[in-house]
Amino acid sequence: MFSLVIPVYKNEANVPRLLAALVALAPTLPEALEVVFVVDGSPDQSHALLARALPDLPFAAQLLAHSRNFGSFAAIRSGLQAARGERFGVMAADLQEPPELMAAFDQALLRDEADVVIGTRRSRADGAVSQWSSRLFWALYRRWVAAEMPEGGVDVFGCNRAFRDQLLALEESRSSLIALIFWLGFRRQLVAYDRQARQEGVSAWTLRKKIDYMLDSVFAFTDAPIRALTHLGVCGCGLALLVGLAVLVARLTGQIEVPGYTATMLAVLFFGSLNLLGLGIVGTYAWRAYENTKARPLAIVARRQANGAAAASARESAGPQS
Known part of the structure; x- marks a missing residue:
């Protein structure tokens, strides 16, 4: 049917x-x-x-x-x-x-x-x-x-x-x-x-x-958003390092004269990128815990086949049926 x-x-x-x-x-x-x-x-x-x-x-x-x-x-x-x-x-x-x-x-x-x-x-x-x-x-x-x-x-x-x-x-x-x-x-x-x-x-x-x-x-099927956040944090940290060096060089050469500007820029760039990286890492652990709570099977047997000897062995191991 x-x-x-x-x-x-x-x-x-x-x-x-x-x-x-x-x-x-x-x-x-x-x-x-x-x-x-x-x-x-x-x-x-x-x-x-x-x-x-x-x-x-x-x-x-x-x-x-x-x-x-x-x-x-x-x-x-x-x-x-x-x-x-x-x-x-x-x-x-x-x-x-x-x-x-x-x-x-x-x-x-x-x-x-x-x-x-x-x-x-x-x-x-x-x-x-x-x-x-x-x-x-x-x-x-x-x-x-x-x-x-x-x-x-x-x-x-x-x-x-x-x-x-x-x-x-x-x-x-x-x-x-x-x-x-x-x-x-x-x-x-x-x-x-x-x-x-x-x-x-x-x-x-x-x-x-x-x-x-x-x-x-x-x-429910991918951790791509978390991985994107982690990658963004890593790239952001690298970019913050480069921009921070440029700002520091500009300050030392006298091109930046505003008091506190250099320290503010370095702090915002570094800790902002670090925050994205931290969220990505925490999110990765949260995703792994979420995957376990779904309790999906680790593997699925689609078809099963046995020859005559295996079938006879299975019947013997099952013992007499009432």
């Missing part, structure tokens, strides 16, 4: 079109479809509409409701935990990602070509400002944080059970689910698609949520 997880928040207007698309998708899959709707504290009638439609859907379906709005990543986690299939897909309820993409994910997973299949945007029908800001963020993210991240970022993915279990084992409250997908590794396959324009309603992806997502995606 292929389980499709759909987080729902302020999607009342497009619920009928979503259900029609899912009904059309089900027969195209090689095995049974299960859909897990997760209503993430939506203030509209999304839950009521889905609850009324649930008994008549021609495929297995679950409807979960969060007690309040926890965010789309939390909704995805809840859906993956409840899903009962062997293969899983995640897509948004606004249908900006074509449902046919899920069929492509399922085919790749069924053929065991990959453990996780990721949709990459070939084009997107969004505003110019949104497209420009997205390209800038992901370009910087690929340069400084995750080089394997696709150029346009990731909105949808599919995975097998082994990958799903490892992803759910990473219980981090302030993190990025998408970045964790790349941190986990495993065999990956990319599927390109064209992102559609939103037809109903207004996106709930506000500027505040985008900023929170940006901060979580950066600070």
Whole structure:
């Protein structure tokens, strides 16, 4: 069975079109479809509409409701935990990602070509400002944080059970689910698609949520800001030494006549740079402590295989089973 997880928040207007698309998708899959709707504290009638439609859907379906709005990543986690299939897909309820993409994910997973299949945007029908800001963020993210991240970022993915279990084992409250997908590794396959324009309603992806997502995606996966601060402090100390020598020479040769100017300049330059260096060093220790509190595994076994002799030895060491 292929389980499709759909987080729902302020999607009342497009619920009928979503259900029609899912009904059309089900027969195209090689095995049974299960859909897990997760209503993430939506203030509209999304839950009521889905609850009324649930008994008549021609495929297995679950409807979960969060007690309040926890965010789309939390909704995805809840859906993956409840899903009962062997293969899983995640897509948004606004249908900006074509449902046919899920069929492509399922085919790749069924053929065991990959453990996780990721949709990459070939084009997107969004505003110019949104497209420009997205390209800038992901370009910087690929340069400084995750080089394997696709150029346009990731909105949808599919995975097998082994990958799903490892992803759910990473219980981090302030993190990025998408970045964790790349941190986990495993065999990956990319599927390109064209992102559609939103037809109903207004996106709930506000500027505040985008900023929170940006901060979580950066600070949970790299110490680049701390390293930049340390490098800036080292360079600043070197520059302060050179400028300080120049100021001292100017004072000794009589080019600076203002009383106290030399001492003030030397103190500001040296201790300012030393302060940056100290913050970088303290931040490095803080980052290492933070890394330990995340409790991510030191290594992950993606696949395990043994020959007949090893399997027989394992059974003997386990002893008789009751």
